[in-house]
Amino acid sequence: MKTNPLFKPGHTACAGCGQAIAARLVIEAAGPNTIVANSTGCLEVFTTAYPETAWNVPWIHSLFENSAAVASGIEAALKYQGKKDTTNVIAQGGDGGTADIGLQALSGMLERGHDILYVCYDNESYMNTGIQRSGLTPFGMNTTTTPVGSLSMGNPNPKKPLPEICAAHGIPYVATASAAYFQDLQRKVKKALSIKGPKYIQVHVPCPLGWRHESNLTLDVARLAVDTGLYPLVEYESGVLSGRRQIVPKPVEEYLKVQARFKHLLKNPDEIKKIQEIADNNIKKYGLKVEAAPQA
Amino acid sequence: MKQFFEGSHAVAEIVRLCKPGVISAYPITPQTHIVEDLAQMVADGKLDAQCVNVESEHSAASVVLGSEACGVRSYTATSSQGLFYMSEVIFNIAGMRLPIVLTCANRAISAPINIWNDQQDSISLRDAGWIQLYAENNQETVDLHLMAYRLAEDKSIMLPVMVCMDGFILTHGMEALDMPEQALVDKFLPPYKALYKLDTAEPLTFGALAGPDYYLEARYAIQDTFKDVLAMLPKISEEFRGVFGRDYKDCLVEEYFTKDAERVIVAMGSVCGTIKEVVDELRKKGKKVGLLKVISYRPFPYARVCEALKNVAKVAVLDKSVSLGAYAPIATDVKAAFCGKKKAPKIISSFVAGLGGRDITLESIRDIFRKLTVREVNGEFIDLKPELLKEKYED
Numbered sequence: 001m002k003t004n005p006l007f008k009p010g011h012t013a014c015a016g017c018g019q020a021i022a023a024r025l026v027i028e029a030a031g032p033n034t035i036v037a038n039s040t041g042c043l044e045v046f047t048t049a050y051p052e053t054a055w056n057v058p059w060i061h062s063l064f065e066n067s068a069a070v071a072s073g074i075e076a077a078l079k080y081q082g083k084k085d086t087t088n089v090i091a092q093g094g095d096g097g098t099a100d101i102g103l104q105a106l107s108g109m110l111e112r113g114h115d116i117l118y119v120c121y122d123n124e125s126y127m128n129t130g131i132q133r134s135g136l137t138p139f140g141m142n143t144t145t146t147p148v149g150s151l152s153m154g155n156p157n158p159k160k161p162l163p164e165i166c167a168a169h170g171i172p173y174v175a176t177a178s179a180a181y182f183q184d185l186q187r188k189v190k191k192a193l194s195i196k197g198p199k200y201i202q203v204h205v206p207c208p209l210g211w212r213h214e215s216n217l218t219l220d221v222a223r224l225a226v227d228t229g230l231y232p233l234v235e236y237e238s239g240v241l242s243g244r245r246q247i248v249p250k251p252v253e254e255y256l257k258v259q260a261r262f263k264h265l266l267k268n269p270d271e272i273k274k275i276q277e278i279a280d281n282n283i284k285k286y287g288l289k290v291e292a293a294p295q296a
Numbered sequence: 297m298k299q300f301f302e303g304s305h306a307v308a309e310i311v312r313l314c315k316p317g318v319i320s321a322y323p324i325t326p327q328t329h330i331v332e333d334l335a336q337m338v339a340d341g342k343l344d345a346q347c348v349n350v351e352s353e354h355s356a357a358s359v360v361l362g363s364e365a366c367g368v369r370s371y372t373a374t375s376s377q378g379l380f381y382m383s384e385v386i387f388n389i390a391g392m393r394l395p396i397v398l399t400c401a402n403r404a405i406s407a408p409i410n411i412w413n414d415q416q417d418s419i420s421l422r423d424a425g426w427i428q429l430y431a432e433n434n435q436e437t438v439d440l441h442l443m444a445y446r447l448a449e450d451k452s453i454m455l456p457v458m459v460c461m462d463g464f465i466l467t468h469g470m471e472a473l474d475m476p477e478q479a480l481v482d483k484f485l486p487p488y489k490a491l492y493k494l495d496t497a498e499p500l501t502f503g504a505l506a507g508p509d510y511y512l513e514a515r516y517a518i519q520d521t522f523k524d525v526l527a528m529l530p531k532i533s534e535e536f537r538g539v540f541g542r543d544y545k546d547c548l549v550e551e552y553f554t555k556d557a558e559r560v561i562v563a564m565g566s567v568c569g570t571i572k573e574v575v576d577e578l579r580k581k582g583k584k585v586g587l588l589k590v591i592s593y594r595p596f597p598y599a600r601v602c603e604a605l606k607n608v609a610k611v612a613v614l615d616k617s618v619s620l621g622a623y624a625p626i627a628t629d630v631k632a633a634f635c636g637k638k639k640a641p642k643i644i645s646s647f648v649a650g651l652g653g654r655d656i657t658l659e660s661i662r663d664i665f666r667k668l669t670v671r672e673v674n675g676e677f678i679d680l681k682p683e684l685l686k687e688k689y690e691d
Contacts, residue, residue: 033496034496035366035494035496037362045505048503048504048505049504049507050504050506050507050510051504055499055501056499057496057499058496058498058499058500058502059499059500059501059502060362060365060501060502061503061504062362062388062392063388065354066361066385069350069354069358070358070359070365072355072358072359072362073318073358073359073360073361073365073366073370074363076320076346076348076359077317077346077363077364077366077368077370079346080317080318080344080346080368081317081366081367081368087496104351104352104355105351105352105358108350108351108352111351112350
């Protein structure tokens with residue numbers, strides 16, 4: 001274990017927090033010559049309650065929706081100081097801060113061509129305020145603002161296709177990643193930081209509290225999301241799909257049944273079918289399925 | 297040597313002389329000429345700065361927040377709705393003690409939508425923790441920007457400054473003025489060296505979460521610093537006089553024929569020029585009238601206002617903004633200044649004028665002086681058109 005980690009232990013994240021795992025992997029991959037601009041959200045709250053901080057890199061929090069713009073200012077300042085070539089800039093936030101309230105600032109950052117890596121930690125709801133629906137909440141999830149009721153089966157909308165929206169800006173690099181696939185995530189962070197210009201990585205991070213799974217299952221749940229095809233791990237270079245992690249697809253029930261946020265769907269084959277269709281479409285669209293291995 | 301400048305161009309020129317490293321803004325009338333000029337200066341290699349053309353005022357303020365946190369002198373300008381869209385970040389900038397200078401081209405607030413001048417925009421952000429300075433003319437606008445950076449970046453202050461100039465009247469007005477020389481600007485305003493900054497050589501956390509055990513002290517510290525501003529601004533003004541020759545006295549207020557005055561108008565911004573003209577005219581007729589111009593609205597110089605007005609029998613406060621449902625903003629502060637004081641004006645009347653660009657004429661000012669000879673009024677709107685107020689709904 002490193003004696004002076006960039007993301008220090010002792011923070012106040014919940015047991016099994018996927019975002020804490022991913023954030024540590026991201027900053028360790030980026031290295032000490034990195035400045036971080038962080039949106040309001042769980043990550044900000046559990047790492048920087050004054051007078052303590054978990055961050056051993058320069059780190060700034062301003063507001064909920066503006067980490068991409070604050071990072072743009074940091075990048076401009078580094079350019080002015082002649083330090084940009086030796087310093088990474090990372091903007092990061094949750095799915096709400098990125099896909100909803102921060103989308104305009106993110107799009108501006110991408111379009112202006114800043115040399116910044118934006119990392120979205122996607123735990124699929126506003127967890128810091130108590131599990132409200134965001135634009136990245138998956139279809140069918142029971143959240144506090146898309147509750148299950150006699151007239152409701154949970155969130156009625158699919159996830160906003162944010163990686164595609166970012167890729168459509170024509171930026172050099174976009175990737176999705178998962179808290180469960182450490183090496184893949186760190187490889188993508190390093191790859192992104194080796195490229196000049198705006199980059200976007202969206203990391204799937206389970207939230208035991210909001211997803212209502214056992215906190216020792218975080219990595220299993222994250223892995224199942226990938227292995228069912230519900231969270232495809234893909235890469236885009238200059239707007240073109242350039243990489244994908246192939247899987248031997250598992251049925252979506254295996255993913256749904258370990259999380260109480262989808263409990264209401266389990267006795268309803270029609271709803272499960274709809275979610276299986278989302279996975280099947282992903283598998284087809286991105287070519288996720290491993291071809292059958294030749295018999296020995 | 298005096299040169300002829302449009303107000304916006306003069307602002308761009310003084311900002312260039314202050315050598316900001318990062319400029320970010322979003323276009324809004326009547327601020328646009330300032331940032332267009334700065335962009336041209338960067339395009340022509342006359343200013344070594346990063347210009348970040350953002351997608352909103354919210355991001356403009358966020359960009360300069362980020363760049364200033366890196367220890368780079370930063371600048372932005374806005375107006376009206378743009379300032380309001382920034383407002384969340386505006387409070388943050390002050391809370392994080394980042395000495396940014398912002399030019400507010402004062403303009404009315406929707407609805408109804410209106411691009412013309414009043415001071416509702418900046419006045420509405422009076423509680424944000426920014427120092428607010430108001431200019432009467434473009435020489436003052438130029439000089440206040442220079443003093444603003446000095447004040448903001450003083451290690452004992454570390455607060456942002458909003459330099460407020462009346463939209464169109466000043467931003468688009470032509471005026472002969474002295475533009476400071478670069479060598480003197482450099483002497484007066486040394487390069488900015490941040491106390492704390494985002495730097496990989498010394499990793500620090502900015503914008504931490506402060507719970508009930510710490511928040512109160514963080515806010516108190518700003519309030520306490522505003523007291524220091526009241527002492528620091530006069531010192532900077534004195535130093536400014538030494539370098540550039542122009543004398544703004546304490547730079548908190550300007551007293552114009554107040555010493556023996558029986559009637560005084562208190563006002564801010566370009567309308568003070570109009571008031572001075574009427575004061576001159578009435579003085580020639582032997583009337584003892586005067587003007588108290590407020591330059592520093594935040595911090596509000598209560599003691600200076602008391603000192604200037606304590607022997608004046610009748611005071612009129614002219615506001616170019618309203619606090620709907622309450623006394624007008626400047627009037628509230630002037631009245632508060634005398635609360636519990638034995639020596640105070642007999643009458644402190646309050647007038648609202650010029651909203652949405654309605655001209656405040658010489659006759660409007662004469663009218664206010666005339667009204668000061670009778671009863672006290674509170675928040676009386678000057679120059680209302682009665683015929684526009686007649687319309688009524690019928691059941």
